[in-house]
Amino acid sequence: MKDPKLVHLDPNGIRQLFLTHGKKIKLKKKEIFAKQGLPLFSVGLVGTGGFKLVYKQGKKEWIKSFIFEGGLLGSLPSILGHQTSKYSILALEPSEVFVLTANVFKTKMEKENQYKDFLIQFLSNLYLKKEERVADFLLxxxxxxxxxxxxxxxxxxxxxxxxxxxxxxxxxxxxxxxxxxxxxxxxx
Missing domain, CATH: 1.10.10 (Arc Repressor Mutant, subunit A)
Structure with a gap:
């Protein structure tokens, strides 16, 4: 079966983009990277640790996915569509994340071909994973x-x-x- 990472980032230079232009932050277990209902102005690359993406309604909680080393943290509707995040992103364990502002991330994705190719691959993998998850729940x-x-x-x-x-x-x-x-x- 597939590794939890959606794509391998190094071949496309994405890791280097985050290391060069990003800021390293440390999060404690249960610390929030993004909060449901608020806009998200950054994208993160998980250096070490793990995260869960969580939908909450009252006391009920649903987990959208888990992201570990090498995976990207963010909310596409929030970053690309200037909407609030539909879910929270919480650290499962002490973690280090390289954070880029949404503006730097979007500018690189729009202007540089290697990043455009990565974004197409990333979004395609994300779509396929989401389709499989919905089918699994229904079937x-x-x-x-x-x-x-x-x-x-x-x-x-x-x-x-x-x-x-x-x-x-x-x-x-x-x-x-x-x-x-x-x-x-x-x-x-």
Missing amino acids: LEPEKRYKKFIQEYHSVLERISQIDQAAYLGITNVALSRIKKRIFEDIR
Whole structure:
């Protein structure tokens, strides 16, 4: 299955762009990179650590995705469309992020071909991932979604709490415990 990173950034020089023009920030566990309902004026490249993208309504929480080393943090509607962010981005663990202002990011993407190619590839991968996620929610039972989740995030699974795994899968923590128990019993 796919690595959690949407694209490999180094071949396109994106990492160097963030290292050269960005500012390194450190976030503590549970610290917010972006807050739902507020505009986001920057894009981040995860140097170390991990993040969850979270939709909240009242006390209910849904996790859109997880992003780890090499992945980009941001909200396209906020950065490109000057809208508020539809979700929050929170650190799962102590993390370092290289941050570019949205203006620098947009200018580079619009004017330099290597970055245009990256943006097309990034957006294509993002669209395909989103389509697959919607199809999984509509067509797969929670146990099959969990098995796909394990395949996709196997390299970082121990860094994602069971509560966050359940929120990503759209099920309760109790339901996930039952699924894990069934899977473990099937393995024996």
